[in-house]
Amino acid sequence: MRPRDEQKEATIREKAIEMIVQEGFDGFSMQKLAKAAGLSASTIYIYFKNREDLLRQLYLAVDEVFAREALRHFDPAMPFEDGLWLQWKNRYRYILKHPLYFHFSEQFRNSPLIRQQDLHTPAFRSAMQQFVRNAVQRKEVAELPAEVFWAAAYGPFYILVQFHLQQSGMGGKPFSLSEQKLKQAFQLVIKALRP
Amino acid sequence: MRPRDEQKEATIREKAIEMIVQEGFDGFSMQKLAKAAGLSASTIYIYFKNREDLLRQLYLAVDEVFAREALRHFDPAMPFEDGLWLQWKNRYRYILKHPLYFHFSEQFRNSPLIRQQDLHTPAFRSAMQQFVRNAVQRKEVAELPAEVFWAAAYGPFYILVQFHLQQSGMGGKPFSLSEQKLKQAFQLVIKALRP
DNA sequence: GTTTTAAAAGAACGAACATTCGTTTATCTT
DNA sequence: AAGATAAACGAATGTTCGTTCTTTTAAAAC
Known part of the structure; x- marks a missing residue:
């Protein structure tokens, strides 16, 4: 089986925090995050259950x-x-x-x-x-x-x-x-x- | 000509503030605001240029x-x-x-x-x-x-x-x-x- | 009472949203 | 090298978004 890419999760977290600081919760979306992190939106859902869970975990x-x-x-x-x-x-x-x-x-x-x-x-x-x-x-x-x-x-x-x-x-x-x-x-x- | 309804604008402002306090910028939308204020979404645009202008004026x-x-x-x-x-x-x-x-x-x-x-x-x-x-x-x-x-x-x-x-x-x-x-x-x- | 005017409504727009699905790909186990 | 498995992807889902367009409505001006 294929292992999780730790670097990938770290990138998601970093970019999400960056985006929220720059644009607020308002301007934060899963699709923009995916683009910023250089991966498909669906990949985020491998590491986080959903948007709310992502925010909670980040916090x-x-x-x-x-x-x-x-x-x-x-x-x-x-x-x-x-x-x-x-x-x-x-x-x-x-x-x-x-x-x-x-x-x-x-x-x-x-x-x-x-x-x-x-x-x-x-x-x-x-x-x-x-x-x-x-x-x-x-x-x-x-x-x-x-x-x-x-x-x-x-x-x-x-x-x-x-x-x-x-x-x-x-x-x-x-x-x-x-x-x-x-x-x-x-x-x-x-x-x-x-x- | 028909005059503006001052009460209507006041209601929009009140409900918008309520909604933002309860749900944050994230959960705030023009359509939900319209429903909460009991009017059509397009009516909001008579009193405010757009969403950003509404927030700015409220602030x-x-x-x-x-x-x-x-x-x-x-x-x-x-x-x-x-x-x-x-x-x-x-x-x-x-x-x-x-x-x-x-x-x-x-x-x-x-x-x-x-x-x-x-x-x-x-x-x-x-x-x-x-x-x-x-x-x-x-x-x-x-x-x-x-x-x-x-x-x-x-x-x-x-x-x-x-x-x-x-x-x-x-x-x-x-x-x-x-x-x-x-x-x-x-x-x-x-x-x-x-x- | 008719005309004028802008308020108000409602339907409609494309864009963006969160999330899911089916397929492909990479890595581990054998 | 072959098979198993889950990561990763792209496409597609239905929904909601902000905003605009067209039509209707109500009040003021005449």
Whole structure:
């Protein structure tokens, strides 16, 4: 029997993400994807059940990479400031390395295609919860409702990143957020969260 | 001659926004919109040049309402803390009053359909710029790169709002962010931005 | 009340859509 | 080398898409 071509599936995934970032869900079709990937439309159905399944799988795969990169070298037992900065830097590095992936997931954020509960893996969520519990216990941060805390801890990060991502457009222009500005924003967050 | 039916155009706009919030750009079509609005598809083309024009007009109209509401009772000369809190409350009220509108604009945020520069009217942008210039001059806030400043001033707000918006889903469930939590987040932001 | 005009409807257009089907092709097993 | 099997393809399915055309309808102007 003939084996599956791993390179082929990888190409489908890459081109699909590219197309969605450039044209949105709206402009994304199986036939255009087939043409972009240089294969027949029916071949896509060997690797993915249907359009919806393809989108779902893409999202899950991208989110999994994100979760892995965000938690790199992270331990929920870390001192709060170190741990939060590590996560900021990890996410920053992820976005520099995979701007398309990041842009792609952002398309899902407010779309009806993915339920909120599907965002991030359970392991990721529980690691983050433990991290905050520790920080509160050690009185490194003020005690706050969870969503207020996360909004303060990551809101500035995401707004900053989104701004620079849009500045860079989708052409070749590089992502221009400097680590210095990132650090500046981070210092503000730390000041805000101190007890 | 027969006059245009203003009610008809209003219905088209409302139903279009509803449909986009519920099904995304992907699931939005002229024919489904016609059926939902109870008229012929060709009638839509009396009020809007085409699909793209319809989306553009919807976005501009919604954004105009937002800008008006956000600036309600606002003056760039206000003391910083008062002015920023007023804007937070204005935006909060806007989202409570028009959750669909807000959800609708969020769909555009990372989509290729609207250029970043089209976000918000020039009047809105310049009012905000003047507001910060004044605050810096009076040493009410630290001097920071513009995007770092805005990220810190509004990041927590938007993350908080997005979280509660997703919690409420799109069914009848009410938008559940309390003004108390809003105020808590605001206090953190003020603490962060002080010189 | 007739004429004028544009709104509104409905049918129709080709194009593009997601998906399936039958055939061909490439690779593994024997 | 022959046979088995699933990958890969091209063609075709029926549906839905955005938009236009033709006709009908309703209101304003006379």
